[in-house]
Amino acid sequence: MPEPPPGWQVVHIHPGAPPKPPEGAPCNGCGLCCLTEPCPLGMLVSRRRRGACAALRWSGAEQRYLCGMLSDPGGVTGLTHPWAVRALAALARRSIAAGVGCDAQLQAQRPE
Numbered sequence: 740m741p742e743p744p745p746g747w748q749v750v751h752i753h754p755g756a757p758p759k760p761p762e763g764a765p766c767n768g769c770g771l772c773c774l775t776e777p778c779p780l781g782m783l784v785s786r787r788r789r790g791a792c793a794a795l796r797w798s799g800a801e802q803r804y805l806c807g808m809l810s811d812p813g814g815v816t817g818l819t820h821p822w823a824v825r826a827l828a829a830l831a832r833r834s835i836a837a838g839v840g841c842d843a844q845l846q847a848q849r850p851e
Contacts, residue, residue, distance in 0.1 A: 750774045750791075752847070755802045759847050763840045768803025770795060772843035780808060780834040784815055806835060 752770060759769045772778075777785045777792035785793035794807035794815045807815040808831035813824045836842065 748775060750847075753797050753804070755799075756797075757803060759843065759845065760841045762842065762844065766837070766841055768798075768801065768805060769847075770797075770804030771845055771847055772841075773804065773806065775843075775845060778835050780831055784808065806831060806837075809835075809837060 750771065752774060757767045757769050759771045760767050773781065773792040773795040775791075776789055777787065777794070781792035781794050782788055785791075787793070792806075796805045796807045796810060797803075798805050798810075809828055812827035812831065813819055816827060818824055818827065831837075
């Protein structure tokens with residue numbers, strides 16, 4: 740595979756993932772934003788600032804990516820107390836602005 744042009748990043752996306760929606764459109768679980776870099780909360784749970792978020796989960800049943808901090812915060816963090824799991828999910832919902840719409844200013848291009 741040739742080197743990508745400067746400013747480009749190669750991201751490996753599940754072949755069944757939906758295409759990235761336009762900015763402002765509802766999130767469809769394409770995963771591009773989280774595969775590129777973690778959000779602030781994802782940085783904490785991933786312990787990294789670049790690359791794919793460790794909390795990102797592929798759902799074969801839904802054929803889309805899900806934020807593990809929303810769908811399974813206990814599985815991502817290892818916490819088991821119900822109040823802590825609920826609090827983490829609420830924090831994640833606010834952190835990623837769930838329900839607000841796609842804010843990823845990214846463009847995906849499939850390899851030739």
